[in-house]
Amino acid sequence: MKRHFVRVITITIVTFLLGSGIDDLTRLETALGLDTLFKIRGTRTPPPEVVVVAMDEASESRLRVGQDLTRWRGYHAKLVQELQRQGPALVVFDLQFIASHPDQDPAFATAVQAAGNVLMADCVQKLRRGVEDFYGRDECSENNQDPFVQREGEQAQLLSEHLIAMRPIPATPVLAEAALDHAPFYLTNDAENSIVREGWIFLDEIAELPTLPVVTWLYYLKHTGVLQDIIPSDIPLSVWLTERRRQCVPGLDATTKSLAEKNKVENQIDEVICHEDTRYLDYYGSPQTLRMESYSDVYEGKVNDLKNKVIFIGKVNRKFSPGKTDVFQTPFTDTRSGRMAGVEIMATQFANLLESRFIKPPFPPSLSLMLFGLVVGLLLTQFAGYPGMAASFLASGTYVGLAVWCFNRTGLWLPIAVPVLIQLPIAWLISLLWSRRDLLNERKRILAFVRRVFPQWMPFLPASPGQWYPEKGTAQLTSERDVCGLCLATDIEGYTTVAAHHTSHQMWELLSAYYQVLGHPVSSHDGIIADVTGDAMMAVWIDLPIANQRLAACLAALEMEQEVGRFNETSTVGRLPTRIGLHEGDLTLGRLDAGEISSYRAIGDTVNTASRIQGVNKYLGTQILASAVIVGELKNIIYRPVGFFRLVGKEEPLELAEIVGRTNALSESINTMHNQFAWALSAFQQGQWESAITSFQNILAIHTHDGPSQFYLNLAKIYQNNPPSEWIGVVALDGK
Known part of the structure; x- marks a missing residue:
């Protein structure tokens, strides 16, 4: 074990x-495991509230703007007015209005302010090593090339290669003030050729700013009316989110209600605000899985079912073409589908917030x-x-x-x-x-055993697995060996009765399974099965230190008792209760020739005595008995002396002990009973019959099935009426 x-x-x-x-x-796990799960799952239905208005190739052609994003500015005012005619919940621009266009911005700002539900994206610019490495989207990087972190007093000094700085760049003031709110939206640089699997919830590196999908989500909840009395109405929600994010530091949020006082929406908002700054996105499928309408169709009033929708406006390449900007790899993208537009990723993150479902481990x-x-x-x-x-x-x-x-x-x-x-x-x-x-x-153990016990077979054993040399003959060596060892004998109680009620084949199957159960504890505790005859088995322990030999045999006997108990509970053919006896001394291991047949076994008085000790179990109602010398110095074994016995065919008495279990398995009541039994046995051995009878009766009043107490009670009653002539405390048995 x-x-x-x-x-x-x-x-x-x-x-x-x-x-x-x-x-x-x-x-x-992320690159292969997560992407594989996405591909196995396939497309998932996105929320109907999400609509992407695509500044796609068809719109570029029909509006004659080409790929220059600055030329779209003049169309946004009418687009916002057309959208407001249908009553969308929110309009979100995933565009950077950084460069000022005085001839177009006033009309656009007027339309945005009149709508009152337009959100705009701030660009997040990231630099490393001065002006050499700028990361941003579109004009965010093109029009803002001045370094924004430098060493004091060293204006010309480039930044360290390992120093990375980030900053948000909002739209022009006239547009930013007209919008309902604005927030940054950041994706990894396309040049890094990385797959976008996570979306930012908060940009903690930029003063705990919330990202635009989170701000959009909160405004949408406010639009649906579920945020009444939860958030203030006098400040932009992007500002409120930043303040709440900072209050998530332990000890600073003294006004937060307990979890029991909060409703489901409040707890969801707290979970978004106060947990990780990124989440794994649960993509709905390949590019264009979300509902997508062409910019020019919406602009011309051809799309009419946008009421209470959240409209995301951004650049989308519907046709795959290498070299396009603001497109990204996702777990669903491939050479056929092309990459996914940034506005689709923003809409996906909002949809995940709306469903309260991101990819996360349990x-x-x-x-x-x-x-x-x-x-x-x-x-x-x-x-x-x-x-x-x-x-x-x-x-x-x-x-x-x-x-x-x-x-x-x-x-x-x-x-x-x-x-x-x-x-x-x-x-x-x-x-x-x-x-x-x-x-x-x-194999080494088997070879060692054969070398010790049957050396004449060594020349015929394989030198390595798979080899066999039967032609190797050597001089005949001795066929026996005298050793000092320990014998364990077993016998099946009531075997004759069991055999009489079953066929020979049934008994063969039963014994085959039984000896498999019985033999495993022997081999696992370094013992050797020396003989199996009918319902009896003999095992021996040799060539081990005496203490180790005794402990191994006792542990094997206890495991046999447990395994046979389990076997009897599950057997459908019959039960085979087993008695076990242990004794140590001199014995001979060798070959016995009977005509042309040879068999190897253990022989000697030690073997016979172990068998006689096994037989005493049926008198005492016990299962495991051993000569007392075996267990006398073992600290890991629980045992109780059961008296001196003169076995059949023996002149000298032998003290026996019952092996009960391991030291950690003895209950207090059993320990008390053992002490009472020792006192009663002492009285019996001294010939104090009346005292012994009373003591054994007291034990049986509590432990009614204690076999040794019942045996000595019956014997004491006999001796009380007819005392032995020469009593020395030894019980003589007249049967095996």
Whole structure:
């Protein structure tokens, strides 16, 4: 059991550490596992409230603006007016109105102010190493090339390569003041060729500013009327969100209500504000999965069902073309679909907020990897070799199925790439190496036993697995060996009755299974099965230190008792209650020739005495008896002396002890009973029959099935009426 536990823990820890390490270095779980879950799930229906108005190729041609975004400015005023005719909930521009256009901005600002529900995106500009590396979208970088972080007094000094700074750049003042609110929206630079899997909720590097999808979500909730008395109406929600984000620091939010006082919407808002600054986006599918209308169609009044919708306006390339800007890779993009526009990603993040559904693990990924390694380790240890590999493979398939189901249903993300591709093969390799090591150790043990006991067979054993040399003959060596060892004898109680009620084939099947159960504790505790005859088995322990030999045999006997009990509970053919006896002394291991047949077994008085001790169990109603010298100095074994006996065919009396269990398995009541039994047995051995009778009766009043107490009570009553002539405290048995 301890060996199995060590193997399970080793497989768990090794697979967890290697899997986690490889994932940290390669991002395997995100790059392969998460993307695979998306592809297995496929397209998901987006919320109907979300509409993308695409500044696409068709609109470029019909409005004759080309790809120059500055030429679109003159059309936005009429677009906003056309949208307001239909009554949308919000209009969100994913465009940077940084450069001023005096001839067009006033009309646009007037339309925006009249609408009262227009939100605009601030550009987030990021620089590294002075003016050499600028990251931003469109004119955000093109028109703002001045360094904004420099060392004091060193105006010409470039920034350190490792120093990265970020700043938001809003629209021109006339447009920013006309808009309902504005907030930044930031995506990773397309030149980095990275897949966009996460969206920013807050930009903590820029004074805890909320991003535009979050601001849009909160304004939409306000539009639906669910935020009454929850948020103030006298300040922009982007400002309120920043203040609340800063209050999330422990100890600063003294006005926050308890969770019990908050409704579902309040708790959801708190969860968005006060948790991670990024979330994994739950994409709905490939580009253009969200409802998308052409800018020119909306502009010309051809789209009429936009009431209470949230309209996201931005540049979209409907036709795949390399070299386009403001397009990004997602788990669903490929060479056929093309990349996804930034405005679609913004709309996706808003839709996730609206559904309160992002991709997130149900618990820390490290815990998932640890539990997966533990389950695989248990299966590989419980079912060794190929059965264990098959069981772990089926368990892995079940786990992957559960992960796919959770992902499809709720967006919960369980790791699959690292467990299946890293942890499972490593666990298999460890298991196979351990099986190989066990095989070699078992072979060494067998060879050592043969070398000690049957040296004449050594020349015929294979030098290595798979080899056999039957033609190798050597001089005949001695066929026996005298050793000092310990014998364990077993016998089945009522075997004759059981055999009489079953066919020979049924008894063969029953005994075959029974001896498998009986033999395992012997081999696992370094014992050797010396003989099996009918319903009896003989095992021996040799060539071990005396204390180790005694402890191993006692532990094997206790395990036999437990395993036979389980066997009898599950057996459908018959029960085989078993008695066990242990004795140590000199014995001979050798070959006996009977005609042309030879058999090897243990022979000697020690073997016979172990068998006689086993037989005493039927008198005392016990299961495991041993000569007292075996258990006398063992601290890990619970036993109780049961008296001196003169066995059949023996002149010298022998003190016996019942082996009860291990030291950590003794209850207080049993300990008390053992003490009472020792006192009663002492009275019996001194011939104090009346006192012994009373004491044994007191024990049986509580422990009605204690066999030794019942045996001595009956004997004391007989001796009280007819005392032995020469009593020395030894019980003479007249049967085996």
